[in-house]
Structure formats: C-alpha cells, structure tokens
Amino acid sequence: MGTSIDTKQFIACEQCDALYEKPDLIQGQRAKCVRCGNIMAERKVDSIERSFNWSLAGILLLLPAILLPIMGVTLAGQYHHASLLDCIVALIERGFLMIAILVFLFAIAVPVVRLFGAFYITYTFKFNKLKPSLLPFFKAFHHLDSWAMLNVFMLGIVVSMYKLLDDTELSVNMGLLAFILWLISSTMAAIALDQDYIWQRLEDEFVN
Amino acid sequence: MSLLINTAKANNLALCPQCHKLNNLRSEAANQEKIQCVRCHGLFYQRKAHSLQYTLAWNLAALIAFIPANLYPIMIIYSLGIGDPSTILSGIGQFIDQGLYPIAVIIFTASIIVPLIKIIGLFLLVYRVHTGVRLRPDKHSKFYHALEFLGPWSMLDVFVVALLVAVVELGFVTSVAAGPAINYFTLTVIFTMIAANSFDPRLLWDKNQDRETFKEENDN
Structure with missing residues (x-):
C-alpha cells in the first residue's frame, strides 16, 4: 500500500473494469477490450475539423428545422400545417404541460445545447483558445449524451405520415427537409467528436 | 488457465464515469467513498x-x-x-x-x-x-x-x-x-x-x- 500507480500509463474498460496498459493509438485506430468487446478508446480521423464543420452546419439548420412547417393536412377544403415548435405549443394549449416540456427537452433543447457545446469545444481546439473552464464545460456536456432523441422523432414523423396518408390529403413542407438535414448534421457532429482526445489535451494543458 | 483479468478495482484504481480518467484511491478502505476526479473534478464512486x-x-x-x-x-x-x-x-x-x-x-x-x-x-x-x-x-x-x-x-x-x-x-x-x-x-x-x-x-x-x-x- 501507499505506492500509487501512475494513472497515465493505464486505461480501464468502463463496462467491465479490465485494466490495460495505455496503447499509443494513431488516427483511425481503436482499442477494444478483450474481455467484453467494448471500444475503450478511439483516435478519430480529423475529429476536430469534421465535428466543427458538422456542428456549424447543424447550427445553421437549427432555426429552419424548428420553425418551418414539417407537414400539413387538407380535408374538406381546410388546410392546416405544423412545425416542431407547433407540436409543443399545441400540447401546452391542451393542458399537457409535462409532455410539452419533455418533448421540448428531448427534441429541441438537448440537441441544440449539444450542437452549441460541440461547436464551442471544437472552435476552441481549432483556434487554440483552450481555457481551464473547458473542463467543467465538457463534463457537463457528457451528462446530455443519452437524452437527445432526434432520431426517434424522425421515426415519429414517418409513422404519423403513414397514419395521415390513409384518410387525409397529406402535404410535405420544407420543414421536413430542414429537419432531416439537421438530424444528419447533429448526429455526425456527435459521432465525429473524439472525446478521448479532447480530455487528453485538456489534461495535458491544465491538470498537473 | 484462468479467466482472471487484472481489473482497476483490484489495483485500487477507479474510473471516472464522465471523463474516463483513472483515479488512485487513497487507501484500501476508501472504495466505498465518494471520489473527486483529478481531471474533471466530478464526484463519483468506484462502483455506482x-x-x-x-x-x-x-x-x-x-x-x-x-x-x-x-x-x-x-x-x-x-x-x-x-x-x-x-x-x-x-x-x-x-x-x-x-x-x-x-x-x-x-x-x-x-x-x-x-x-x-x-x-x-x-x-x-x-x-x-x-x-x-x-x-x-x-x-x-x-x-x-x-x-x-x-x-x-x-x-x-x-x-x-x-x-x-x-x-x-x-x-x-x-x-x-x-x-x-x-x-x-x-x-x-x-x-x-x-x-x-x-x-x-x-x-x-x-x-x-x-x-x-x-x-x-x-x-x-
């Protein structure tokens, strides 16, 4: 006891706790746990550059995706369409405040915060403006990982289109295209982000 | 001959769930205590x-x-x-x-x-x-x-x-x-x-x- 191990020399699998000597990965390589098969670390190719570009695209598409009408129905000469934001407004008007808040969180707030978070982090890395405040910022960013549900909302759009197609005249609006592109860019921004690399750089810079 | 694998826990180490940094535990008895990560300063336990x-x-x-x-x-x-x-x-x-x-x-x-x-x-x-x-x-x-x-x-x-x-x-x-x-x-x-x-x-x-x-x- 007493002698502490140099923790920079080792990595552990977060799924099964197996301990390994830290591999020196080059771009495109990944380290896989031999016991449970989990990917412990991955050095992604051009991570900062790609994540920066995708998150920038996502930020530009954000307003059209939220505000433009996604689809509309025509029945007996009447027409009505709705955007992503209209869904939330409609739920509030009908008294489903809890559902409105949760749909807002999962389909708008969390994806938006994640996009801006990824953009800010990659921006500081790209232009070498690292600050110690990035440590708590990036830590908070990780808490949102499992709560973004844009892909589920997309499937929801497809299902409700099928449902409406049967007995009304359905029209698709520009909002759908904007939403699909927004979904793609925010997913790609999240996939391209090399969290391991970012933590390592931040540690070398600010933690002794 | 055995299925035993070296684990972080066996070496008195704990992995931070947020930033995946290995942390040294202070003593053998500390494995039930709350740990503060040296890298991201988040609080965590060795096991949830x-x-x-x-x-x-x-x-x-x-x-x-x-x-x-x-x-x-x-x-x-x-x-x-x-x-x-x-x-x-x-x-x-x-x-x-x-x-x-x-x-x-x-x-x-x-x-x-x-x-x-x-x-x-x-x-x-x-x-x-x-x-x-x-x-x-x-x-x-x-x-x-x-x-x-x-x-x-x-x-x-x-x-x-x-x-x-x-x-x-x-x-x-x-x-x-x-x-x-x-x-x-x-x-x-x-x-x-x-x-x-x-x-x-x-x-x-x-x-x-x-x-x-x-x-x-x-x-x-």
Missing part, C-alpha cells in the same frame, strides 16, 4: 452507489406507470364533434385493420415489447447479480447494452401523438387530442431509462471474478 437498489426501485416505478399507460386512452380522434378514444393496443389494432402491417409492428415493438423487455430484463439482471445464479457476464453485458440502446425508442408513440395533435387541427371537421395515458407512458419510458442508467454492468464481472478467485483458491 447502491446500484441494484436504485435500479430495482426505478424499475418498479416504471412497471406501475405502465399499467395506467395501457388502460387509459392515449389519443382521442374527433370527427364532426364525435370523439373516438383509442388506447395504445387499440391504436395498433386499427393499423392492422387498415392493413398497415409494418407500422403496426413498429408501434407494437416500440410501445409494448421494448418497455416490457426492459422492465423484465432489468429485474432479471438485478436478480442474477444479487444471487450469482447462472451469471454469464459476456452474454449479460451485451444484453444490458441492447436494453440501454433501445430505451429512447419507446418515446416514439409520444412523439407521434404530439405531431398528430399539432397537425390535425381542422376545427369541427376533425381534430386529435391527447389522452391521459400519454403522461403515464412517458413516465414509464423515463423511469426505465433512469433504471438502466443506475445499473452498473461492472457488477456482473465483479461477481464472476469473485467466484473464479474462490474456485482457484479451492483448487490449490
């Missing part, structure tokens, strides 16, 4: 604290919420002023009547099968870890990952209702209103997600490791 109890409690809450979610109507379709309420299951029945089988299968999977498998599966995992009976960490940890991945997809029905309520708003001709079941169903989904997050898959391997160590000691 009271993992099995939390998983069980959230899971039970999810199971309870799942009952009213299926009994109350999730959606009420008004046409010419007459309301037609439908529950999750009767909504699926309508899809089958209309011949929209793929959609019926998707909704049935997302709203009935996935929540049920998640609830039953987590009960099973907690039971297996607690007793150690027929514990297969390699299989069970893969199963746990599948549960974790499937979680958010159950929100599908909630999003569909939200969209229909907003889009189908043609006054007296036809409109859609959400039913009380949507509240309970959303709670089910969120409770199962929290339950899955509370479960620590490393416990599966710990239990196995303990037994292997015991066997080896007996062999010698």
Whole structure:
C-alpha cells in the first residue's frame, strides 16, 4: 500500500473494469477490450475539423428545422400545417404541460445545447483558445449524451405520415427537409467528436 | 488457465464515469467513498452507489406507470364533434385493420415489447447479480447494452401523438387530442431509462471474478 500507480500509463474498460496498459493509438485506430468487446478508446480521423464543420452546419439548420412547417393536412377544403415548435405549443394549449416540456427537452433543447457545446469545444481546439473552464464545460456536456432523441422523432414523423396518408390529403413542407438535414448534421457532429482526445489535451494543458 | 483479468478495482484504481480518467484511491478502505476526479473534478464512486437498489426501485416505478399507460386512452380522434378514444393496443389494432402491417409492428415493438423487455430484463439482471445464479457476464453485458440502446425508442408513440395533435387541427371537421395515458407512458419510458442508467454492468464481472478467485483458491 501507499505506492500509487501512475494513472497515465493505464486505461480501464468502463463496462467491465479490465485494466490495460495505455496503447499509443494513431488516427483511425481503436482499442477494444478483450474481455467484453467494448471500444475503450478511439483516435478519430480529423475529429476536430469534421465535428466543427458538422456542428456549424447543424447550427445553421437549427432555426429552419424548428420553425418551418414539417407537414400539413387538407380535408374538406381546410388546410392546416405544423412545425416542431407547433407540436409543443399545441400540447401546452391542451393542458399537457409535462409532455410539452419533455418533448421540448428531448427534441429541441438537448440537441441544440449539444450542437452549441460541440461547436464551442471544437472552435476552441481549432483556434487554440483552450481555457481551464473547458473542463467543467465538457463534463457537463457528457451528462446530455443519452437524452437527445432526434432520431426517434424522425421515426415519429414517418409513422404519423403513414397514419395521415390513409384518410387525409397529406402535404410535405420544407420543414421536413430542414429537419432531416439537421438530424444528419447533429448526429455526425456527435459521432465525429473524439472525446478521448479532447480530455487528453485538456489534461495535458491544465491538470498537473 | 484462468479467466482472471487484472481489473482497476483490484489495483485500487477507479474510473471516472464522465471523463474516463483513472483515479488512485487513497487507501484500501476508501472504495466505498465518494471520489473527486483529478481531471474533471466530478464526484463519483468506484462502483455506482447502491446500484441494484436504485435500479430495482426505478424499475418498479416504471412497471406501475405502465399499467395506467395501457388502460387509459392515449389519443382521442374527433370527427364532426364525435370523439373516438383509442388506447395504445387499440391504436395498433386499427393499423392492422387498415392493413398497415409494418407500422403496426413498429408501434407494437416500440410501445409494448421494448418497455416490457426492459422492465423484465432489468429485474432479471438485478436478480442474477444479487444471487450469482447462472451469471454469464459476456452474454449479460451485451444484453444490458441492447436494453440501454433501445430505451429512447419507446418515446416514439409520444412523439407521434404530439405531431398528430399539432397537425390535425381542422376545427369541427376533425381534430386529435391527447389522452391521459400519454403522461403515464412517458413516465414509464423515463423511469426505465433512469433504471438502466443506475445499473452498473461492472457488477456482473465483479461477481464472476469473485467466484473464479474462490474456485482457484479451492483448487490449490
């Protein structure tokens, strides 16, 4: 006891706790746990550059995706369409405040915060403006990982289109295209982000 | 000759769940204490604290919420002023009547099968870890990952209702209103997600490791 191990020399699998000597990965390589098969670390190719570009695209598409009408129905000469934001407004008007808040969180707030978070982090890395405040910022960013549900909302759009197609005249609006592109860019921004690399750089810079 | 693998726990190390940094524990006795990560300053335990109890409690809450979610109507379709309420299951029945089988299968999977498998599966995992009976960490940890991945997809029905309520708003001709079941169903989904997050898959391997160590000691 007493002698502490140099923790920079080792990595552990977060799924099964197996301990390994830290591999020196080059771009495109990944380290896989031999016991449970989990990917412990991955050095992604051009991570900062790609994540920066995708998150920038996502930020530009954000307003059209939220505000433009996604689809509309025509029945007996009447027409009505709705955007992503209209869904939330409609739920509030009908008294489903809890559902409105949760749909807002999962389909708008969390994806938006994640996009801006990824953009800010990659921006500081790209232009070498690292600050110690990035440590708590990036830590908070990780808490949102499992709560973004844009892909589920997309499937929801497809299902409700099928449902409406049967007995009304359905029209698709520009909002759908904007939403699909927004979904793609925010997913790609999240996939391209090399969290391991970012933590390592931040540690070398600010933690002794 | 043995299945024993060197673990972080055995070396008195703990992995930060947020930034994946290995931390040295101060002493052998400290493995139950809260640790502050040297890199991200987040607080954590070597293993998620009271993992099995939390998983069980959230899971039970999810199971309870799942009952009213299926009994109350999730959606009420008004046409010419007459309301037609439908529950999750009767909504699926309508899809089958209309011949929209793929959609019926998707909704049935997302709203009935996935929540049920998640609830039953987590009960099973907690039971297996607690007793150690027929514990297969390699299989069970893969199963746990599948549960974790499937979680958010159950929100599908909630999003569909939200969209229909907003889009189908043609006054007296036809409109859609959400039913009380949507509240309970959303709670089910969120409770199962929290339950899955509370479960620590490393416990599966710990239990196995303990037994292997015991066997080896007996062999010698």
